[in-house]
Amino acid sequence: MPLRSQITLRLALGYMVAAATLGAWMLVGKTIPHTIAWTKWLPLHIAWMVGGGFLQFIMGTAFWILPKFANQPSFYGRVYWFDLAVISLNGGLFLFTVAQFLPPGSFWQALSRWGFGIAVFAFIAHIFPRIKPFRSEEPEENRQGGQ
Amino acid sequence: MPRITRWFLKSGLMYLLLALVIEILVTFPASGPVGTIAAGMRPLAFHFFFVGWVAQLIMGVSHWFFPRYRREAPRGKSALIWGAFGCLNAGLILRFFSEPAFWISVYPGRIWVAWISAGLQWMGFLLYTFHIWPRIRGK
Numbered sequence: 001m002p003l004r005s006q007i008t009l010r011l012a013l014g015y016m017v018a019a020a021t022l023g024a025w026m027l028v029g030k031t032i033p034h035t036i037a038w039t040k041w042l043p044l045h046i047a048w049m050v051g052g053g054f055l056q057f058i059m060g061t062a063f064w065i066l067p068k069f070a071n072q073p074s075f076y077g078r079v080y081w082f083d084l085a086v087i088s089l090n091g092g093l094f095l096f097t098v099a100q101f102l103p104p105g106s107f108w109q110a111l112s113r114w115g116f117g118i119a120v121f122a123f124i125a126h127i128f129p130r131i132k133p134f135r136s137e138e139p140e141e142n143r144q145g146g147q
Numbered sequence: 148m149p150r151i152t153r154w155f156l157k158s159g160l161m162y163l164l165l166a167l168v169i170e171i172l173v174t175f176p177a178s179g180p181v182g183t184i185a186a187g188m189r190p191l192a193f194h195f196f197f198v199g200w201v202a203q204l205i206m207g208v209s210h211w212f213f214p215r216y217r218r219e220a221p222r223g224k225s226a227l228i229w230g231a232f233g234c235l236n237a238g239l240i241l242r243f244f245s246e247p248a249f250w251i252s253v254y255p256g257r258i259w260v261a262w263i264s265a266g267l268q269w270m271g272f273l274l275y276t277f278h279i280w281p282r283i284r285g286k
Binding site: 002003006010028050054061065 | 197201202205212213214242246257258261264266271276280284286
């Protein structure tokens with residue numbers, strides 16, 4: 001498993017546990033009225049679990065498992081797009097977390113959404129060319145060309 | 148495919164089905180009994196979808212094909228992954244009997260059930276993380 005996948009998967013697990021911890025606390029708060037303002041934390045719970053956990057886990061696994069290129073400087077293709085995706089996603093999640101402590105509609109919250117958007121765009125830019133047949137599944141003439 | 152993966156995937160599909168059934172019931176008129184009960188179960192439907200289906204799909208498949216742990220225990224400690232499966236599913240089932248607000252009129256003791264449910268789901272994610280962490284590695 002490449003180092004980029006290892007880092008991304010470990011980050012994803014961290015977010016999953018954090019989101020599950022926050023979720024458990026919110027569920028407890030839901031049963032005791034007027035104690036924990038659980039609705040305030042709902043966007044963060046969703047962002048951590050779906051964006052930080054599930055999406056990041058899928059990104060890390062896809063980077064590792066999808067077909068690679070034999071004739072490019074990196075087997076994994078244009079890795080800078082993947083790096084940008086991981087940095088933007090985690091940057092966006094960090095800003096989104098900070099924004100929860102600020103008044104609604106803050107600049108940082110808007111910036112965090114740009115981070116999520118750039119992350120999705122960059123991940124698609126990286127992974128799109130890798131959605132192709134495995135080398136062993138390609139016609140013989142393509143394989144000899146090194147593609 | 149290992150047995151625990153099959154359990155994760157099959158129970159995940161059941162939760163997907165349940166989530167969709169609740170979402171279909173929500174389309175009933177909100178003034179009627181079916182619509183009222185279904186509306187109270189929407190947060191539960193989201194958790195059936197994301198925890199019951201998506202998370203269990205991720206857990207089951209990653210246990211199946213992530214790099215081997217050790218030659219003598221290729222997929223790591225089975226107690227951890229079975230524990231994760233048990234906690235997650237028990238937590239979700241207890242959530243069904245505790246989270247929707249209408250249960251309060253049926254039995255006030257639902258508060259304790261909700262707390263246990265919260266703890267079990269949290270424990271499920273924690274056990275899975277302990278299980279899969281050592282298997283995230285290079286060749």
